[in-house]
Amino acid sequence: MSTIITYAPLLWQGLLVTLELLVLGSALALVVAFTAGLGRLSRHWALRTPAAIFIEVFRGTSMIVQLFWAYYALPLLGVELPAFAVGVVVLAANEGAYAAEIVRGAIQSRAAGQTEACVALGIPPAKRMRRILIPQSIPAMLPSFGNVLIDLLKNTSLVATITVLDLTFQGLTIRTSTGATTAVFTTLLVVYFILSVLLGQMMKFLERRFAIDRTSKPRSKLAKVMRPQSASTGGSGV
Amino acid sequence: MPSPAESIDAESPEPANGSDEMITFENVSKSWGDNKVLQGLNFHVKPAEKVSIIGPSGSGKTTILRILMTLETPGEGVVTVDGDELWNVAAGQRIPRETKQMRLTRRKIGMVFQQFNLFPHLSAIQNVMEAPVQVLGMSKDEAHERAKDLLDMVGLGEHLNHKPPKLSGGQQQRVAIARAMAMRPKVMLFDEVTSALDPELVGDVLDVIRDLATSTDMTMLLVTHEMRFAEEISDRVVMFDSGIAVEQGPPKKIFKQPDNDRTKKFLRAVLEH
Amino acid sequence: MTWDTEYALSILPRLLRGLLVTIEATFAGIAIALVLGLIVAVIRYLRIPIISHLFTFYVSFVRGTPLLVQAFAAFFILPDYGITMSALLTGILVVGVNYSAYTAEVYRAGIEDVDKGQWEATTALSLPGRPTWTRIILPQAVRKIIPVLGNYWIQMFKDVAILSAITVSELLYTAQTIGSSDYRYLEPLTIVGLLYLAVSYPAAIIVRRLERRLAFSR
Numbered sequence: 001m002s003t004i005i006t007y008a009p010l011l012w013q014g015l016l017v018t019l020e021l022l023v024l025g026s027a028l029a030l031v032v033a034f035t036a037g038l039g040r041l042s043r044h045w046a047l048r049t050p051a052a053i054f055i056e057v058f059r060g061t062s063m064i065v066q067l068f069w070a071y072y073a074l075p076l077l078g079v080e081l082p083a084f085a086v087g088v089v090v091l092a093a094n095e096g097a098y099a100a101e102i103v104r105g106a107i108q109s110r111a112a113g114q115t116e117a118c119v120a121l122g123i124p125p126a127k128r129m130r131r132i133l134i135p136q137s138i139p140a141m142l143p144s145f146g147n148v149l150i151d152l153l154k155n156t157s158l159v160a161t162i163t164v165l166d167l168t169f170q171g172l173t174i175r176t177s178t179g180a181t182t183a184v185f186t187t188l189l190v191v192y193f194i195l196s197v198l199l200g201q202m203m204k205f206l207e208r209r210f211a212i213d214r215t216s217k218p219r220s221k222l223a224k225v226m227r228p229q230s231a232s233t234g235g236s237g238v
Numbered sequence: 239m240p241s242p243a244e245s246i247d248a249e250s251p252e253p254a255n256g257s258d259e260m261i262t263f264e265n266v267s268k269s270w271g272d273n274k275v276l277q278g279l280n281f282h283v284k285p286a287e288k289v290s291i292i293g294p295s296g297s298g299k300t301t302i303l304r305i306l307m308t309l310e311t312p313g314e315g316v317v318t319v320d321g322d323e324l325w326n327v328a329a330g331q332r333i334p335r336e337t338k339q340m341r342l343t344r345r346k347i348g349m350v351f352q353q354f355n356l357f358p359h360l361s362a363i364q365n366v367m368e369a370p371v372q373v374l375g376m377s378k379d380e381a382h383e384r385a386k387d388l389l390d391m392v393g394l395g396e397h398l399n400h401k402p403p404k405l406s407g408g409q410q411q412r413v414a415i416a417r418a419m420a421m422r423p424k425v426m427l428f429d430e431v432t433s434a435l436d437p438e439l440v441g442d443v444l445d446v447i448r449d450l451a452t453s454t455d456m457t458m459l460l461v462t463h464e465m466r467f468a469e470e471i472s473d474r475v476v477m478f479d480s481g482i483a484v485e486q487g488p489p490k491k492i493f494k495q496p497d498n499d500r501t502k503k504f505l506r507a508v509l510e511h
Numbered sequence: 512m513t514w515d516t517e518y519a520l521s522i523l524p525r526l527l528r529g530l531l532v533t534i535e536a537t538f539a540g541i542a543i544a545l546v547l548g549l550i551v552a553v554i555r556y557l558r559i560p561i562i563s564h565l566f567t568f569y570v571s572f573v574r575g576t577p578l579l580v581q582a583f584a585a586f587f588i589l590p591d592y593g594i595t596m597s598a599l600l601t602g603i604l605v606v607g608v609n610y611s612a613y614t615a616e617v618y619r620a621g622i623e624d625v626d627k628g629q630w631e632a633t634t635a636l637s638l639p640g641r642p643t644w645t646r647i648i649l650p651q652a653v654r655k656i657i658p659v660l661g662n663y664w665i666q667m668f669k670d671v672a673i674l675s676a677i678t679v680s681e682l683l684y685t686a687q688t689i690g691s692s693d694y695r696y697l698e699p700l701t702i703v704g705l706l707y708l709a710v711s712y713p714a715a716i717i718v719r720r721l722e723r724r725l726a727f728s729r
Contacts (some may be wrong), residue, residue, distance in 0.1 A: 021525070056708075056712060057704075057708065059668065059707045060707065060711040060712045060715070061668075061704050061708055061711070062669035062670060062673070062707065064671050064672045064673050064674045064676075064683065064701070065669075065683055065703055065704055065707060066577075066704075067685070068683065068686075068700055069700045069703075069704055071526050072690060072696035072700060073696045073697045073700040073701060076696060076697045077697070095534070097668075108522065150575070152579070154575075154576065155577070156578040157579045157580055158577075158579055158673070160579070161579075161675075168579060168580055168583075171580075175587065181587045181588050181591055182588055182591070185580065185583060185584035185587065185588060185661035186559040186584075188580050188584075189572075189580055189584065190583070192575065192576045192577055192580065193572055193575045193576050194575070196575035197575065227518075230708045238538065259596055306633060306636065307631075309631055309634060309635075310684050341637065344634075344637055345633075345637045348635065348636075349635040351628060351631065351635075353633065354628075355626070355628035355629060355631060355632035357629065357632070357647055357651075359650050359651055359654070360649065367645065368636070368638070368642075368647075369637065369638055371637035372638055372639070372646070373636065373637050373638060373639065377705075417636070418635065418636070421636060422638070469598070479637040
C-alpha cells in the first residue's frame with residue numbers, strides 16, 4: 001500500500017491521460033456516430049455505402065488490432081501520428097461505429113410516422129431530420145450511449161499497448177520497478193471501477209433530464225443487457 | 239366513491255347453507271398501498287351458478303378472480319372453494335406461503351385470461367395436453383384424444399397443430415378455454431376474455447362460453463363488459479364499484495331496473511355506446 | 512514502403528496458425544463463460560443471503576473494469592500465489608471469467624423477459640415447478656438468449672486479441688512477432704484485420720439470421 005502512496009503522482013498523471021482520452025475520445029466519437037449514423041440513413045448511395053463500410057470494418061475488428069494497425073502500419077503508408085493522437089482517433093472511430101448504429105436504430109424506429117406527419121405539413125427533408133426526428137430520438141439513444149461511454153473508458157486502457165502513458169501504462173511501469181503486483185493491479189481495477197460507476201450515474205442523470213415521456217413501453221431487459229457486437233473489452237459496462 | 243356502508247352482501251338468493259356453497263368469500267379485503275381494492279367483501283356462489291361481475295375499471299372485479307386463482311393474496315379474510323379452505327388470512331398477518339391444501343384446492347379452478355397467455359412455442363393441441371399430462375399424470379395418448387375432442391368442441395378441429403402466432407385472437411382464446419377445460423375444473427373464471435379481441439372475433443368466443451353455460455354444471459364467474467351476453471347467460475349479476483359490491487340480483491332486474499344509483503349511472507354510460 | 516504481396520503470402524501460414532489459437536481460445540473461453548455464468552445466474556436467482564449479493568457485486572465489478580487490466584492482473588498475480596499456468600490457459604480463464612459476468616446477466620434478463628402471463632397460466636393450470644421451468648419458461652427464454660450469446664461469442668473472438676499483451680500466441684501476437692523480427696508491419700497487421708473481418712462479419716450475419724428464425728417460429 002505504501003508503494004502506491006509513493007508512486008501516487010505517477011498514477012495521477014496516468015489517470016489524467018486516461019481522462020483526456022475519455023473526454024476527447026467520446027467527443028469525437030459523438031461526431032463520428034452522428035456522421036456515420038445519419039450517413040447510413042441517407043438516400044444517396046454515395047453517402048450510404050462508405051458509412052456502412054466504415055461501420056462494419058470498425059465493428060468487425062477488435063480495437064487493439066486497430067490501434068496496432070494505426071500506430072505501426074499506417075506510418076508505412078505515409079500517415080504518422082503520435083501515439084496519443086492514434087489513441088483518440090481509434091477510440092473515436094471504434095466506439096463511434098457502435099454509436100452510429102445506435103443513432104441509426106433510434107431514428108429509424110421513429111421515422112415512419114413522424115416522416116409522414118412532416119410530409120403532410122410540408123416540412124422539407126433536411127429540416128425534418130434536424131428539427132423533428134433527431135431531437136425526439138435522443139432520449140432513446142441515451143441508455144445505449146451510456147454503455148458505449150463506459151466501454152470507451154475501459155478501452156482507453158488498450159492504448160497502454162502502444163506506449164501511451166495512461167493509467168494502465170503507469171501501473172505496469174510501477175509494477176516493473178517495485179514488484180508490488182497485487183497492490184498496483186488492485187488499485188488500477190478499483191480506480192477504473194469507480195470511474196465506470198461515476199459515468200453510469202452521470203448517464204442516469206442525463207437520461208432522466210432528457211426523458212420525453214414516462215409512459216413509453218418498457219424496454220426489453222435483454223435489450224438493456226446486451227450490446228450489438230460490442231467493442232473490445234468484453235462488452236458493455238456496469 | 240361508495241362507502242363501505244353501501245356494501246351489500248353478495249350472497250346467493252337462496253338461504254345460505256354453509257357447506258353447500260361452491261365459493262365463499264368472508265370479509266375479504268385487499269389493498270395496494272393506499273388503494274383499497276376490496277373492502278370487507280362477503281360473496282357466495284352456489285354450485286353450477288353462473289355469475290357475471292360488472293362495474294367500472296379498477297373496481298376490484300378482476301381481483302376477486304385473481305385471489306381465487308391464487309394469483310394475488312388477500313390482505314385479510316377467508317376464501318373457500320368446494321368446502322375446502324383456500325385462503326385464511328388474519329389482518330396484519332404475513333402473507334401465507336403456498337400450502338399443499340392450497341395447491342389441491344386450486345386444481346378445482348380454471349381461468350381464462352384477457353391476454354390468452356397461451357404457450358407460444360407449443361401447438362394448440364400441445365397447449366391443451368400439457369397440464370393433463372404433467373399434473374393429472376394422464377398418458378400422452380389419452381391426453382391427445384381429450385385435447386382433440388375439446389378443440390373440436392370449440393370449433394378448432396382444423397387447427398390442432400397450429401402454434402398461437404398463426405391463430406387469430408378469437409381462435410387463441412378458444413384454445414385457452416379448451417386448455418382450461420382439459421383439467422375438468424369445477425369452477426371456471428373468465429377475466430374479461432373478449433376485451434382484447436377485434437369486434438368481429440368476439441362472437442365465436444361468446445358462443446363457446448354460452449355453450450359451456452348451458453350444457454355444463456360448472457360454476458362460472460365472468461368479469462365482462464359484454465352486457466347483453468351477461469344478461470343472456472347469467473343466473474346472477476353483481477355490480478362492483480371501488481372494491482364494494484353495490485348491487486346484485488337476477489340479470490333482468492339489474493339491467494332493466496337497477497335500484498342503486500351507481501349501477502344506473504354505470505349502465506347508462508356503458509349501454510349508450 | 513508499399514504493399515508486398517509475395518511477402519504477405521509468405522507469412523500467411525504463420526498467421527493462420529495464430530488464427531487457430533484465437534479460435535481455440537474463443538471456444539474454450541465461451542464454454543467457461545456459459546457454464547460459470549449459469550452458476551452465477553442461478554445463485555443470484557435463489558437469493559441466498561450474502562452469497563447472492565457477493566455475486567451481484569462480482570458481476571458489476573468485472574463488467575466495470577477493463578479486460579486488459581484483468582488479464583495483466585491474472586498473469587502477474589497468480590504466479591505469486593503459486594499458481595503457474597501457461598499464458599494461453601491464463602488468457603482463457605480471464606476471458607471466460609470476464610464474459611461469465613455478461614452471460615449471467617443474459618440468463619437473468621432472458622428469464623425476466625418471459626411474459627408474466629406465462630407464469631400466471633401455469634398457476635391457473637396447477638402446473639408444478641419443474642415442468643413450468645423445463646417445458647414452458649426455459650424453452651421461451653432460450654430462444655431469446657441464443658442470439659445474444661451468439662453475439663457475445665463473436666465479441667470474445669475479437670477480444671482474444673487483447674491476450675496478446677500477456678504473450679498468448681494468438682493472431683495479433685503472431686503478427687507482432689513477425690513485424691518486429693522482419694521489420695515489416697504493414698502486411699502482417701493488415702492481414703490480421705482482414706482475417707478478423709473474414710470471420711466476424713459472416714458470423715454476425717449468421718447470428719442475425721438465427722435471431723430472425725428463432726423469433727418467427729415461436
